[in-house]
Amino acid sequence: MIRRDSLYRRLLTWLLLPLLALGGLMVLQAWLDARRTADRAHDRLLEAATLAIAEQVQWQDDRLWLDLPPAALEMLATDAEERVFYALYDARGRFVTGNAELPGDPRGGAPGDAALLYRDIDWGEMTLRQGVRRSRLEDWQQRERFEIRVAHTREGRERLAAELLRANLAYILGMAALAVVVLLLAIRGALAPLTRLRRAIRARDPRTLAPLDLPLPRELAELRETLNELLARMRRVRANQERFIGDASHQLRTPLAGLSARAELALRQDEPERWREALEAIRATGTRISRLAVQLLSLTRLNNPEYHPEMGRVDLNDLAREAVRTHWASCHRDGIDLGVETAAGALTVEGLDWQLEEALGNLIDNARRYGARRITVRTRPSPPTLEVEDDGPGIPASRRLLMLRPFHRGSDDQEGSGLGLAIVDGIARTHGVRLSLDDGVDGRGLLVRLRFQEAAS
Structure with a gap:
């Protein structure tokens, strides 16, 4: 025991x-x-x-x-x-x-x-x-x-x-007994605020994260404030989770309903050609739902105030080449010229390779979905910079900040989710990187820059 x-x-x-x-x-x-x-x-x-x-x-x-x-x-x-x-x-x-x-x-x-x-x-x-x-x-x-x-x-x-010692001992023992009683009462009284704090925590509803409001001595008041800070962080995490649930339910409700309607309509058809069209539509909707779920999870994790990942050394040149290799097939299938331009030598920064890969993937995918015919992934030194430039319709300067908000779409295209640039913005904030949206070459298209503050090594 x-x-x-x-x-x-x-x-x-x-x-x-x-x-x-x-x-x-x-x-x-x-x-x-x-x-x-x-x-x-x-x-x-x-x-x-x-x-x-x-x-x-x-x-x-x-x-x-x-x-x-x-x-x-x-x-x-x-x-x-x-x-x-x-x-x-x-x-x-x-x-x-x-x-x-x-x-x-x-x-x-x-x-x-x-x-x-x-x-x-x-x-x-x-x-x-x-x-x-x-x-x-x-x-x-x-x-x-x-x-x-x-x-x-x-x-x-x-x-x-x-005899004199016995008389003094009786006096000393009496004083000692009184001192022990006073000591016990003093300790019990000194620990009473701690008991009140324990009872207050135990009596709370497990679902509530409201701060503790309990008068306590200075030493225990510091503990109370620490608990309140912990509760505040838990409130932020829960708010982030609730926001994710609300966003997911709002964004997934429409495509899921469309998926169910497509399947029901296909069941009423007798022609195999109609079935094939319905299956193609269902596949496209399923792909969109899957991508939307992944983006929602990524955005929720980036917006989590308690998420503090451990950074590592990342070579931006290798990152740009890998992103082009990953997306080259889909761009080639759509007739898009996807290329890469890298700086000479290694260009390393502190970061998370999978997050930066996701940022490049979202930028390439956005450019592909919104009409670009040419996409270039580029790295620059001094300071280390990642760029994705396309020749698509671009974004008006007045709406570029709005495009960084979740679920904000730049056109009436219903294929997009409005999360791509929001995810890129979250990744930039995680890395302490300056994100900028500018016009492309000759004022056409869009140029997205991720400019790192750390000097290249």
């Missing part, structure tokens, strides 16, 4: 990852703050204990003497039942009294009124928090200096730090 990707899941993942990282940093910070707070609180107790002990130091019998009250150490023995140690040292660093010989102040120097020192020490197999106070007797006769060293185990500190 293929697991489909989800924009909701991706947004949630990419937003939760920073939140989790931030939450981890907050927990670490909370733990460090809890330890610092616990240390400050118990260091105050150490300070009070050393001060209480220092106040009890006296000079007696020519030596320092300490009568330690129980309250001085009880303040360090919390509910965690830490082990408490103390020691009194004289000015020369000799142990006077205490329940443990603790290390002294590493700062060195003579004992005096230096600031209280707090530090963690490893003593025996225990980790202790120690406070060292340097002081002196305040008696007016004796100013002996001494050092009070007090230490206790860290159970109380660890317990207080854990």
Whole structure:
């Protein structure tokens, strides 16, 4: 089973990852703050204990003497039942009294009124928090200096730090839960326009290509405009198809009706000669219908706004010679002189060979149908040009633009479809070629030029 990707899941993942990282940093910070707070609180107790002990130091019998009250150490023995140690040292660093010989102040120097020192020490197999106070007797006769060293185990500190951390964790977890809820609601709200767009597209009639009119944020508005551009292109394609259907039905209705009438009339005849005449007429009508259908398809494809063929290199000289070879038999049968004049050397341009062949074929066929007795296919360099010149009746200058419209005929001849020059014009526009209709030699006939903008290579 293929697991489909989800924009909701991706947004949630990419937003939760920073939140989790931030939450981890907050927990670490909370733990460090809890330890610092616990240390400050118990260091105050150490300070009070050393001060209480220092106040009890006296000079007696020519030596320092300490009568330690129980309250001085009880303040360090919390509910965690830490082990408490103390020691009194004289000015020369000799142990006077205490329940443990603790290390002294590493700062060195003579004992005096230096600031209280707090530090963690490893003593025996225990980790202790120690406070060292340097002081002196305040008696007016004796100013002996001494050092009070007090230490206790860290159970109380660890317990207080854990309690503070639990309180902070409850706060952090509450904030995290609130942040996740807000995040989920924010993502859902941010994706709501996308959901509206999806529902609007799903609810549309498949036959309608009207543009979407839905208020959306800027990012989704760009998607809406892109969809509307796609719908516009689809409308143009459908309009082109409908136009083709209408043109085809209009143009094919009359010859098909005539074909049916000819066949019905032939069935009423008993003479073989009449049948032959009817079959000849039916064949001619069928040929005309076939040619009309091909021209309609060509015109529809050329007028398709989404049709963007890939061009290739085409030699205009080879193209002109091939067109003459293709149409020479039909022109010769009608007594028409069809010839070709090509430029020296290769004359290549960017184009579609089959479209250019069709353009030449339509021009030759038009000239043949409308009374030309001489048709010349010609190529010229600088710029590369295709020409088809005939000596027929030609087209008045005032009507030449009209002749490029589909189904516009230049005479009352009903054999033509009025699509030949329209197809040539569509092919010229596809190739970016300039199409011009001029008088032939000596002002007779018609000269059609397809002038390419690309220089010959």
